[in-house]
Amino acid sequence: MAIDNQELIRMYRTMLTIRRFDERASKEFRGGSGTVPGLVHSYIGQEAIATGVCFNLRLDDRIVSNHRGHGHLISKGADVRRMMAEIFGKKTGYCKGKGGSMHIADFGIGILGANGIVAAGLPIATGAALAAHLEGGDKIVAVFFGDGATQEGEFHESMNLASIWKLPIVFVCENNQYGVNTHYKYAVAGGSIPRRAKAYNMPVRSVDGNDVVAVYEGAKEVVARTREHIGPYFLEFKTYRWSMHFESDAIPDMRPKEEIEAWKKKCPIVRFGKKLLKMGVVTEKDLADINDEVMAKIQDAVDYALESPLPAPEDALEDVFSV
Amino acid sequence: MRKITYTQATMEALQEEFRRNDRVISMSNDISVELREEFGEERIRLTPISESAFVGAATGLAGSGFVSVVDLRMATFAFVAMDQMVNQMAKITYMFGGQAKFPVLLRMSIGAGIHMAAQHSISPYSMYMNVPGLKLIVPSTPYDIKGLLKTAVRDPNPVICFEHSALAMVTGEVPEEEYTLPFGKADIKREGQDVTVVALSQMVHEALAVAEAMEKQGVSVEVVDPRTLVPLDSQTIKKSLAKTGRFVVVDEACRTCGAAAEILAQVAEDDEVFRKLKATPQRVCGIDIPIPYSPPMENYAIPDRAKIAAAVNKVLGR
Ligand SMILES: Cc1ncc(C[n+]2csc(CCOP(=O)(O)OP(=O)(O)O)c2C)c(N)n1
Ligand SMILES: [Mg+2]
Numbered sequence A: 001m002a003i004d005n006q007e008l009i010r011m012y013r014t015m016l017t018i019r020r021f022d023e024r025a026s027k028e029f030r031g032g033s034g035t036v037p038g039l040v041h042s043y044i045g046q047e048a049i050a051t052g053v054c055f056n057l058r059l060d061d062r063i064v065s066n067h068r069g070h071g072h073l074i075s076k077g078a079d080v081r082r083m084m085a086e087i088f089g090k091k092t093g094y095c096k097g098k099g100g101s102m103h104i105a106d107f108g109i110g111i112l113g114a115n116g117i118v119a120a121g122l123p124i125a126t127g128a129a130l131a132a133h134l135e136g137g138d139k140i141v142a143v144f145f146g147d148g149a150t151q152e153g154e155f156h157e158s159m160n161l162a163s164i165w166k167l168p169i170v171f172v173c174e175n176n177q178y179g180v181n182t183h184y185k186y187a188v189a190g191g192s193i194p195r196r197a198k199a200y201n202m203p204v205r206s207v208d209g210n211d212v213v214a215v216y217e218g219a220k221e222v223v224a225r226t227r228e229h230i231g232p233y234f235l236e237f238k239t240y241r242w243s244m245h246f247e248s249d250a251i252p253d254m255r256p257k258e259e260i261e262a263w264k265k266k267c268p269i270v271r272f273g274k275k276l277l278k279m280g281v282v283t284e285k286d287l288a289d290i291n292d293e294v295m296a297k298i299q300d301a302v303d304y305a306l307e308s309p310l311p312a313p314e315d316a317l318e319d320v321f322s323v
Numbered sequence B: 001m002r003k004i005t006y007t008q009a010t011m012e013a014l015q016e017e018f019r020r021n022d023r024v025i026s027m028s029n030d031i032s033v034e035l036r037e038e039f040g041e042e043r044i045r046l047t048p049i050s051e052s053a054f055v056g057a058a059t060g061l062a063g064s065g066f067v068s069v070v071d072l073r074m075a076t077f078a079f080v081a082m083d084q085m086v087n088q089m090a091k092i093t094y095m096f097g098g099q100a101k102f103p104v105l106l107r108m109s110i111g112a113g114i115h116m117a118a119q120h121s122i123s124p125y126s127m128y129m130n131v132p133g134l135k136l137i138v139p140s141t142p143y144d145i146k147g148l149l150k151t152a153v154r155d156p157n158p159v160i161c162f163e164h165s166a167l168a169m170v171t172g173e174v175p176e177e178e179y180t181l182p183f184g185k186a187d188i189k190r191e192g193q194d195v196t197v198v199a200l201s202q203m204v205h206e207a208l209a210v211a212e213a214m215e216k217q218g219v220s221v222e223v224v225d226p227r228t229l230v231p232l233d234s235q236t237i238k239k240s241l242a243k244t245g246r247f248v249v250v251d252e253a254c255r256t257c258g259a260a261a262e263i264l265a266q267v268a269e270d271d272e273v274f275r276k277l278k279a280t281p282q283r284v285c286g287i288d289i290p291i292p293y294s295p296p297m298e299n300y301a302i303p304d305r306a307k308i309a310a311a312v313n314k315v316l317g318r
Helices: A005-029 A048-056 A070-076 A080-087 A121-133 A147-151 A153-162 A192-197 A214-224 A257-263 A270-278 A284-309 A312-319 B006-020 B033-042 B052-062 B077-088 B127-131 B143-156 B205-214 B232-245 B259-268 B271-276 B293-303 B305-315
Strands: A062-065 A113-114 A140-148 A169-175 A204-208 A231-236 B003-005 B024-028 B044-046 B068-075 B102-110 B136-139 B158-164 B172-173 B186-191 B195-199 B223-224 B228-230 B247-254 B283-286
Touching: A005 A048, A005 A070, A005 A080, A005 A214, A005 A270, A005 B127, A048 A070, A048 A140, A048 A214, A048 A231, A048 A270, A062 A070, A062 A121, A070 A080, A070 A113, A070 A153, A113 A121, A121 A140, A121 A153, A121 A169, A121 A204, A121 B052, A121 B077, A140 A147, A140 B003, A147 A169, A153 A169, A153 B052, A169 A214, A192 A204, A192 A231, A204 A214, A214 A231, A214 A270, A231 B127, A257 B003, A270 A284, B003 B006, B003 B143, B006 B033, B006 B143, B006 B172, B024 B033, B024 B052, B033 B044, B052 B068, B052 B077, B052 B102, B068 B077, B077 B102, B077 B158, B102 B143, B127 B136, B127 B158, B127 B228, B127 B259, B136 B143, B143 B172, B186 B205, B195 B205, B195 B232, B195 B271, B195 B305, B205 B223, B205 B247, B205 B305, B223 B232, B232 B259, B232 B271, B247 B259, B247 B305, B259 B271, B259 B283, B283 B305
Parallel strands: A062 A113, A062 A140, A140 A169, A169 A231, A204 A231, B024 B044, B024 B068, B068 B102, B102 B158, B136 B158, B195 B223, B195 B247, B247 B283
Antiparallel strands: B003 B172, B136 B228, B186 B223
């Protein structure tokens, strides 16, 4: 494995930041401070994917996120304070409280939105890839979406368009196997998502989405090829979401208990931590220190969100149009 | 001054803006040969018939530092891309707190009168008036479309241009020199003293014909063309009404919840204008039916000069 030790530690810290961020966001939503409106779609269980992919991206590469997007943002380098403030509906949030959990984005670091409409980010990402193509150079776009999104027309149209125009985009499918409670084997004709990408004439790679090193290595080659601007690439990561579809009892979790428990045993963070220990990259103490540091950072983000002012009602009138 | 057609004026506007800014990119599944020859296939992009994908791509491209110009052809085809227009393009500036600009121009043709039935005939601008975040323009003359399209390409927001198919061959004076027209500025197409007729798109021409005919009967009709629906220049309309006190709104689109209803409501809500009204305002609109194929029914579905004249006579108490 040719990943620098410091890089490995940074990846571990990123994954843990996502985990702690979403644990805390979920807790706050479920009544912690009693002040979080809306919904939280937890990324817990899928941390290796955003981390492994985004660690191959540059600041000027663009990503497009979806409803389960906190992990994508943190991996791309977003500020957890402003993320938490957005979830709390505060004026200091990334979108000044106009977006909330499903729509956090930092355009300044190449995040071109996060979408509440399943698969709707794919056409937008395709347009961003067209921009990269027209500019020349080696900039790329990565778009994140779930298994459920692959049944939408926008998915198919975008894959086709990106392929015929040979756009520099990586389609990142996080196959957590369910769209809410619907299993992909039921929803996908033929049962294979990568086969769909092959039909659109693009190379495909399926990788264990719970092994961050495998994700990183897999994405590395894919990103390198995509930088040549010779066409799109499709990456499928098999994984599992630990929480319910979102943090609310409005939709019960119908997935088998044993299945959930079995996947929790494949925790990408525990697995990576063990690997780092075995490799001698870190000690138990190092891991504990990282956890303390991350916990402090999340606490700081919550404090920031709590102390931040709410928007004034009339702030709603701003930003309908750009000037 | 030279006279050119609506279509020629449209082409000139696009050519000038494509020359002015090489980051303006066009996408359509029916590209103009003229534009392609001058600007090449990278900028004048032929798309597959994938409205969701290329309308969405227009947003992504615009948010990445380019200017997107999309010709959807018929307004009915645009409905296929409704998510990308309504949920994405219109809201993306707002939802992310104004972090980025999204200069997109969507062009689509509207209107009945082409004998192609309901899936190829519609005037849906009022549906989009209900979607904050979109600017909407309805140019009725070669002069207006040239100036407004040039402004649209330079606007940092999504703009939809609705082009009535019956206008394509209409000619009008267009100066050789460059000019742009502001959004939110209605144009008084004909001055008059007795009745204010606000008309949209192709109906401007019908209203003008009626005004001309009524002049001979000693009735002076003022014809106001809002030119843009978002933003809407209700001030000019109100000013005209303060003078005439009689109000008719003409729109080919369906009557229910149409642009005509909105214009009428904005006027009626104004205490000062309301007090000055000498007669109950009238709407002359399309009937609430899908546009039928056969000409007798098709013509019946939309306003004509007789219906406009009847409304004018009604507010005059004749
Ligand atoms: C067009 C549309 N239909 C339905 C929904 C409701 N919805 C939100 S997330 C979701 C499931 C998406 O599944 P998947 O793409 O696999 O992503 P995951 O939630 O598993 O991460 C659904 C049905 C939606 N947001 N948009
Ligand atoms: Mg899923």
